[in-house]
Amino acid sequence: MLLNSYQTADLFDELMDPHGKVRPYYETVANFFQDIPAEELDQKVKSLELLFLKQGVTFTVYGDKQGTERVFPFDPIPRVIPAQEWEVVEAGLVQRITALNLFLYDIYHEQKILKDGVIPAEVIHGAAHFRPEFVGTSVPRDTYIHVCGTDLIRDRDGSYLVLEDNGRCPSGVSYVLENRAAMKRVMPQLFGRAGVRSVDTYPADLLSTLRFIAPRQTAHPNCVLLTPGVFNSAYFEHSFLAREMGIEIVEGRDLLVLDGFVYMRTTRGLQQVDVIYRRIDDDFLDPTVFRKDSMLGVSGLVDAVRRGNVVLANAIGTGVADDKVTYAYVPDMIDYYLGQEPILKQVPTYLAWRADDKKYILEHLPELVVKAANESGGYGMLIGPRASKEEIAEFRAKIEASPRNYIAQPVVYFSQHPTLVDGALEGRHVDLRPFILCGETIKVLPGGLTRVALKRGSLVVNSSQGGGSKDTWVLAS
Amino acid sequence: MLSRVADHLYWMSRYIERAENLARLMQVSVELLLDGAALGAQNPDQYWAPVLSATAMEGAFRLLYPNPQPGDSSFFLTLDTRNPDSIISCVQEARENARTVRDQISDEMWTELNELYLQISSQNGAALLNNSPQVFFERIIQSSLQFDGITSATLPRSEGWNFLQLGRFLERADKTSRFVDIKTQTPEGLDPTAEVLQWGTILRACSAHAPYRKSNGTEVSLERVLDLLVFSTDFPRSVRFSVRMVDEMLHNISGHPTGQYSNECEKLAGALLAQLNFSGTTDVLSKGVHAYIDELQVSLNNLGQAIFETYVKLPQQVSGISRPLVFDPFEFHLQKQQQQQQQQPPITPTRLGFLEHHSTPPRASHVHSAPLSVAGGI
Numbered sequence: 001m002l003l004n005s006y007q008t009a010d011l012f013d014e015l016m017d018p019h020g021k022v023r024p025y026y027e028t029v030a031n032f033f034q035d036i037p038a039e040e041l042d043q044k045v046k047s048l049e050l051l052f053l054k055q056g057v058t059f060t061v062y063g064d065k066q067g068t069e070r071v072f073p074f075d076p077i078p079r080v081i082p083a084q085e086w087e088v089v090e091a092g093l094v095q096r097i098t099a100l101n102l103f104l105y106d107i108y109h110e111q112k113i114l115k116d117g118v119i120p121a122e123v124i125h126g127a128a129h130f131r132p133e134f135v136g137t138s139v140p141r142d143t144y145i146h147v148c149g150t151d152l153i154r155d156r157d158g159s160y161l162v163l164e165d166n167g168r169c170p171s172g173v174s175y176v177l178e179n180r181a182a183m184k185r186v187m188p189q190l191f192g193r194a195g196v197r198s199v200d201t202y203p204a205d206l207l208s209t210l211r212f213i214a215p216r217q218t219a220h221p222n223c224v225l226l227t228p229g230v231f232n233s234a235y236f237e238h239s240f241l242a243r244e245m246g247i248e249i250v251e252g253r254d255l256l257v258l259d260g261f262v263y264m265r266t267t268r269g270l271q272q273v274d275v276i277y278r279r280i281d282d283d284f285l286d287p288t289v290f291r292k293d294s295m296l297g298v299s300g301l302v303d304a305v306r307r308g309n310v311v312l313a314n315a316i317g318t319g320v321a322d323d324k325v326t327y328a329y330v331p332d333m334i335d336y337y338l339g340q341e342p343i344l345k346q347v348p349t350y351l352a353w354r355a356d357d358k359k360y361i362l363e364h365l366p367e368l369v370v371k372a373a374n375e376s377g378g379y380g381m382l383i384g385p386r387a388s389k390e391e392i393a394e395f396r397a398k399i400e401a402s403p404r405n406y407i408a409q410p411v412v413y414f415s416q417h418p419t420l421v422d423g424a425l426e427g428r429h430v431d432l433r434p435f436i437l438c439g440e441t442i443k444v445l446p447g448g449l450t451r452v453a454l455k456r457g458s459l460v461v462n463s464s465q466g467g468g469s470k471d472t473w474v475l476a477s
Numbered sequence: 478m479l480s481r482v483a484d485h486l487y488w489m490s491r492y493i494e495r496a497e498n499l500a501r502l503m504q505v506s507v508e509l510l511l512d513g514a515a516l517g518a519q520n521p522d523q524y525w526a527p528v529l530s531a532t533a534m535e536g537a538f539r540l541l542y543p544n545p546q547p548g549d550s551s552f553f554l555t556l557d558t559r560n561p562d563s564i565i566s567c568v569q570e571a572r573e574n575a576r577t578v579r580d581q582i583s584d585e586m587w588t589e590l591n592e593l594y595l596q597i598s599s600q601n602g603a604a605l606l607n608n609s610p611q612v613f614f615e616r617i618i619q620s621s622l623q624f625d626g627i628t629s630a631t632l633p634r635s636e637g638w639n640f641l642q643l644g645r646f647l648e649r650a651d652k653t654s655r656f657v658d659i660k661t662q663t664p665e666g667l668d669p670t671a672e673v674l675q676w677g678t679i680l681r682a683c684s685a686h687a688p689y690r691k692s693n694g695t696e697v698s699l700e701r702v703l704d705l706l707v708f709s710t711d712f713p714r715s716v717r718f719s720v721r722m723v724d725e726m727l728h729n730i731s732g733h734p735t736g737q738y739s740n741e742c743e744k745l746a747g748a749l750l751a752q753l754n755f756s757g758t759t760d761v762l763s764k765g766v767h768a769y770i771d772e773l774q775v776s777l778n779n780l781g782q783a784i785f786e787t788y789v790k791l792p793q794q795v796s797g798i799s800r801p802l803v804f805d806p807f808e809f810h811l812q813k814q815q816q817q818q819q820q821q822p823p824i825t826p827t828r829l830g831f832l833e834h835h836s837t838p839p840r841a842s843h844v845h846s847a848p849l850s851v852a853g854g855i
Contacts, residue, residue, distance in 0.1 A: 056591050
C-alpha cells in the first residue's frame with residue numbers, strides 16, 4: 001500500500017532505481033511496509049515513540065530557556081546498505097582516518113607536509129583548533145583521533161562523499177544502539193529476516209580502544225568518561241556509554257591532579273585515573289592552560305597529559321584536522337602519506353582566503369553553500385539557493401571581513417530515503433555518520449547514524465534543527 | 478564509588494520518599510476535608526494548614542501567596558514548581574538525580590521515576606489532581622513504593638544500595654517524626670471526636686492504621702501512638718526502625734562493625750539509635766512531645782550533615798593541597814547540599830526563611846561541547 005504513492009526525485013533514491021524499481025537489497029523492507037496494515041504500522045510507530053520517551057532517549061535543545069528535553073525523532077523505515085557497498089565505505093573510512101592520524105602526528109612533530117609545500121603553513125597556523133604549544137609532545141601509539149564520526153552523503157550517482165570529518169567529540173553513537181534495540185523490539189518479524197550485521201560490540205570495542213592507550217598497562221586500567229555534566233545535550237549518550245562500558249562517568253569536579261597524576265574522588269578516597277574519554281572541547285579541559293573561566297575542566301590536567309601520566313581520547317589538538325579549510329586538503333594528505341588515491345570522494349571546496357576562490361565565491365553566492373570554518377551543528381551556514389538578499393549581503397560582509405573563516409561548496413543534493421510522514425511514504429534527505437575506532441586495529445561500526453531531514457525539501461539533518469534518525473542496516477551478505 | 482554519585486543516589490531516594498510522605502499526608506487530609514464538607518465546613522483550606530505546618534512550608538506559602546485564595550494551598554503543595562518541596566518539585570529532583578547517575582541504577586528504576594514525572598508534569602497530571610485527588614496521591618505513593626521494590630529487586634547490594642537506603646530512611650525518620658508533631662500544633666480542648674479523627678489520620682498517613690488496631694484495638698491514646706510511630710522495632714515506618722536502618726547502612730558502607738564507630742556520622746547515628754533504644758513514651762511525655770521531636774529533628778539534621786562531610790565533602794579537603802581555583806564548582810555543590818538540607822529545618826517557627834536560601838543557584842553552563850550533530854547541512 002505504502003509504496004504505491006511513493007515519488008522519486010531528480011537525485012539518488014535509496015529505495016528505488018531511476019526506473020522506479022525497488023533495489024534488490026531493499027526488497028525485504030519494501031515488502032514488509034507494503035503489506036503491513038495501516039493500523040498496525042500506526043501502532044508500531046506509537047510504541048516506538050513511547051519507548052524512546054520512557055527510556056529518556058532525549059537531547060536538550062539549546063536556546064530554549066526551559067532546557068526542554070526532546071525525543072530525537074525516529075523514522076521506522078530502516079536504511080539498508082548492501083555488503084559490497086559497505087566494503088567500499090569501510091575501506092575509504094579506514095584510509096581516511098589513517099591519513100588524518102599521520103597528518104596530526106606530522107603537524108605536531110616535524111611538520112613535513114608544510115615544509116614540502118603540500119599544505120600552505122598559514123592554513124594550519126590559522127586554524128582555530130591548532131595547538132602550537134603541543135608541537136613536540138607525543139601521544140601514546142601516535143594516535144590522535146581514537147573516535148571519529150565522519151559524515152557521508154550521496155551524490156546524484158549514488159557515490160558516497162565525505163562531508164565532514166568529526167575528529168573532536170563526535171556524538172550520536174548511542175542513538176545507533178538505541179535505534180537498533182527499538183527496531184528489534186517493535187519490528188522483530190522484519191528484523192529477523194533481513195540479515196543485518198550487529199552493532200552491539202561498539203561499547204566493548206570502545207573500551208578496548210581506551211585500554212590500548214593506557215599509560216599503565218595493568219589488567220584493569222582505570223578509564224573514565226568525562227562529561228560536561230547533566231545539562232549537556234548529549235548527557236544521555238555519555239551516561240549510556242559509561243554504563244555500557246562499565247566505567248565511571250565523571251565531571252570535572254570529580255577529578256583532581258596531585259603531583260602530575262589525575263585522581264577521582266570516591267567515597268573511599270582518591271583513585272588514580274589512566275585514560276579519560278573526554279566529551280568536552282579542548283578549550284574547557286584545563287582552566288590553567290586554556291579558557292580560564294572553564295568550570296568543566298580540571299586544573300593541572302594538561303600537565304598530567306604532557307607527563308604521560310594520563311591519556312586523553314581524543315588527543316588535544318585534533319580540531320585542526322576538523323577544520324573546514326584543512327578538509328579541502330585531505331585528498332592531498334592521502335596522497336602524501338599513503339601514496340594512494342582517495343577511495344571516498346569529497347565535496348569540492350572553495351577557500352575564501354585564496355584570492356581567486358574568494359572572487360568566485362562572492363560572485364556566485366546565490367548558488368553556493370557557505371560555511372564558517374570552525375562552526376558545527378549546522379550553525380553559521382548560508383544555503384545560497386534558499387537565502388534571502390539580506391542573508392547573502394550579511395555573508396558577503398562576513399567573508400570580506402575574515403576570509404580565513406569561510407569556505408564555500410557547490411550545493412550537493414543528498415540522496416533521499418522513504419520516510420513515514422502522516423501515514424504515507426515521502427522522500428526525505430538523509431546523510432550517514434559511521435563511527436570509527438582507532439585502537440590496536442581500526443574498526444568501523446557496521447552502520448552508523450542515518451540522519452534524516454524531516455521537513456520536506458530540507459537539507460538540514462541536524463537534531464538541533466528538526467532532524468530525525470533511522471536505523472541503519474548493513475547487510476551481512 | 479564517586480562521592481558525587483553517592484550524593485546523587487542519596488538525594489534521589491530522599492526526594493522520592495519526601496514526595497511519598499507529602500502525598501500520604503495530603504491523601505488523608507483530602508478524606509478529612511470531604512468529611513468536613515459533609516458536615517458543612519466553611520473553609521476547606523483549613524485542612525491544609527496542619528500539612529503546611531508539619532512539612533515546615535508555612536513561611537514559603539505566605540511568601541508566595543500573601544492573600545491565599547481557596548485552592549492555593551493545595552496547588553502550592555502539589556503542582557507548584559515554585560515551591561521546592563511540592564510533590565512535583567520532589568519528583569523532578571528525584572528524576573534529575575536519577576538522570577545524572579543513570580549509569581549506576583537499573584533501567585527499570587529509571588523508567589519508573591521517568592514515567593511518574595512525565596505523567597504528573599503533563600496536562601493529565603493536573604486533570605487527575607482536579608478530578609480525583611485521591612487517585613493522584615495514590616499514584617505518587619504507589620510509584621515510590623514500586624521504586625523501592627524495583628530497587629530491591631534489581632540493584633546489587635553494594636555501596637550504591639547503601640547510600641540509596643540511607644537517603645530513604647533518613648527522610649522517613651524525619652517525616653514520621655513530623656507527622657507525630659502535627660498533634661502538638663493543634664489547639665488544646667478540641668472535642669474528643671475530632672481528636673480521634675486526627676490520630677486516625679496520622680496513623681493512616683503512615684500506613685500504621687491496621688498495625689495499630691491489631692495491637693491496641695480501637696482505643697486511641699497518645700502513648701500507644703508514640704509507641705508505634707516512634708519506638709516500634711518492627712514497624713518499617715517508625716523512627717526507631719528507620720534510624721536503625723540508617724545505622725546499619727552506614728556500617729555497611731564503612732565495613733566497620735555496628736556498636737562502634739569509625740567516623741562522625743556513625744557516632745551520631747549510633748548515639749541516636751541508643752537514645753531511641755533506651756528510652757520510651759514516658760521520656761517523651763516528661764519532656765513534652767514537641768520538645769522531644771524538635772531534638773530528634775536536630776539530631777537527624779546533624780546526621781545528614783555528617784554523612785555529607787564524611788563521604789562527599791572530605792576528598793575536596795584533600796584537594797585543597799594542590800588545587801587553587803578561582804571558582805570551584807564544588808563549592809556550589811556544597812551550597813546546594815546545605816540548601817537542600819535547610820529547606821526543611823526543625824519545627825522551630827523562626828527558621829522558615831528558606832526561600833532566600835533556595836533561590837536558583839548559579840548552575841555551571843554546559844553548552845560547550847559539541848551537540849549531537851556536528852555536521853553541517855549540505
